[in-house]
Amino acid sequence: MFRIGEGYDVHRLTEGRDLILCGVKIPHSRGLLGHSDADVAVHALMDALLGALALDDIGTLFPDTDPAYAGADSMILLRRVMALPPFREWKIANCDITIEAQRPKIMPHRPAMRHNLAQALELPVDAVSVKATTTEKLGFVGREEGIAARAVVLLKKISR
Ligand code: MG
Numbered sequence: 609m610f611r612i613g614e615g616y617d618v619h620r621l622t623e624g625r626d627l628i629l630c631g632v633k634i635p636h637s638r639g640l641l642g643h644s645d646a647d648v649a650v651h652a653l654m655d656a657l658l659g660a661l662a663l664d665d666i667g668t669l670f671p672d673t674d675p676a677y678a679g680a681d682s683m684i685l686l687r688r689v690m691a692l693p694p695f696r697e698w699k700i701a702n703c704d705i706t707i708e709a710q711r712p713k714i715m716p717h718r719p720a721m722r723h724n725l726a727q728a729l730e731l732p733v734d735a736v737s738v739k740a741t742t743t744e745k746l747g748f749v750g751r752e753e754g755i756a757a758r759a760v761v762l763l764k765k766i767s768r
Contacts, residue, residue, distance in 0.1 A: 609764065609765045610701075610762060610763065610764055610765070611660040611661060611698065611762075611763040612660060612760065612761070612762055612763075613655075613656040613657055613658070613659035613660025613661070613760065613761045613763070614655075614656055614659055614758070614759070614760050615651070615652040615653060615654065615655030615656035615657075615658075615659060615758065615759045615760075616652055616655070616756070616757070616758045616759075617648045617649075617651040617652040617655065617756070617757055618648065618748075618754050618755070618756045618757075619640035619641060619642050619646045619648045619651075619754055619755060620640065620641045620753060620754045621638045621639070621640060621641070621752060621753060621754050621755060622638055622639065622640070622641040623637070623638050624639075625638065625639030625640060625641060625646070626639045626645070627639040627640060627712070628640070628645045628646070628647045628682070629647060629648065629649045629707060629714065629717070629721060629755075629757075630647065630649045630650060630705070630717075630720075630721030630722075630724050630725055630738060631647065631650065631681075631682070631683040631721070631724040631725070631728075632717050632720045632721050632724060634712060634714075634717055635712070636711070636712045638752075640754075640755060642672075643672035643677055643678060643680075644670070644672075644677050644678075644679065644680040644681075644682055644685065645679060645680060645681055645682050646682075647682035647683070648707070648755050648756065648757045649705050649707050649721070649738070649757040649759070650682040650683060650685070650686050650725075651666055651682060651757070652705065652757040652758055652759040653686065653703060653705055653725070653757075653759040653761070654666045654682075654685060654686055654689045655759070656703065656759040656760055656761045657689055657690070657695075657700075657761055657763075658689060660698075660761055660762075660763045661694050661695070661698070661763070663692065663694060666685070666689075669689070670685055683724065683728055686725075686728050686729075687728055690728070690729060690730075696766075697765060697766055698763040698764065698765055698766060699763065699764050699766055700729055700731055700735065700761055700762070700763055700764075701735070701762040701763065701764045702731075702735045702736070702737070702761070702762055703725070703729070703731075703735070703736055703737065703759060703760065703761040703762075704737040704739070704759065704760050704761075705725075705737065705738045705739065705757060705758070705759045706739045706740070706741060706757065706758050706759075707738065707739070707740040707741075707755065707756075707757045708740075708741055708742075708743055708749045708755065708756040708757065708758075709740060709742065709749065709755045709756075710742045710743065710745060710749055710750050710751075710752050711742075711752060714738075714740030715740060718738050718739075718740070721738045722736045722737070722738050725738070
């Protein structure tokens with residue numbers, strides 16, 4: 609009746625890119641490097657969703673060698689994942705995302721992030737959690753070389 613999924617992603621911070629997290633453009637001196645918009649939080653969430661149903665990961669579904677996904681809006685990719693036939697039989701009970709970033713402050717953007725995800729997933733906002741942490745200046749996140757995100761989702765079988 610239930611399936612659980614976990615996802616993890618990392619993208620490198622670089623100059624000359626927008627910083628987009630959960631579909632929200634966050635003012636910052638640098639953004640995340642990637643073939644798509646590099647929305648690391650949504651990438652982790654998509655992999656959690658796919659993992660819950662033991663489907664292909666996003667690297668396989670949306671290969672970074674495919675020019676169709678250059679600069680792609682990850683929120684659109686998220687909707688595309690949810691439109692995959694296996695998801696017809698499942699509803700999301702809740703999802704929980706943790707963003708690891710030394711800077712900038714994520715907290716002020718949480719309401720917009722949760723709202724965005726809730727809309728894309730057709731869920732009430734209280735089923736969508738977005739949290740953030742620094743790594744106390746430790747590791748690649750602490751050195752501001754990149755931002756990491758992890759996500760977990762719980763799926764519940766739709767009873768007919
Ligand atoms: Mg990624």
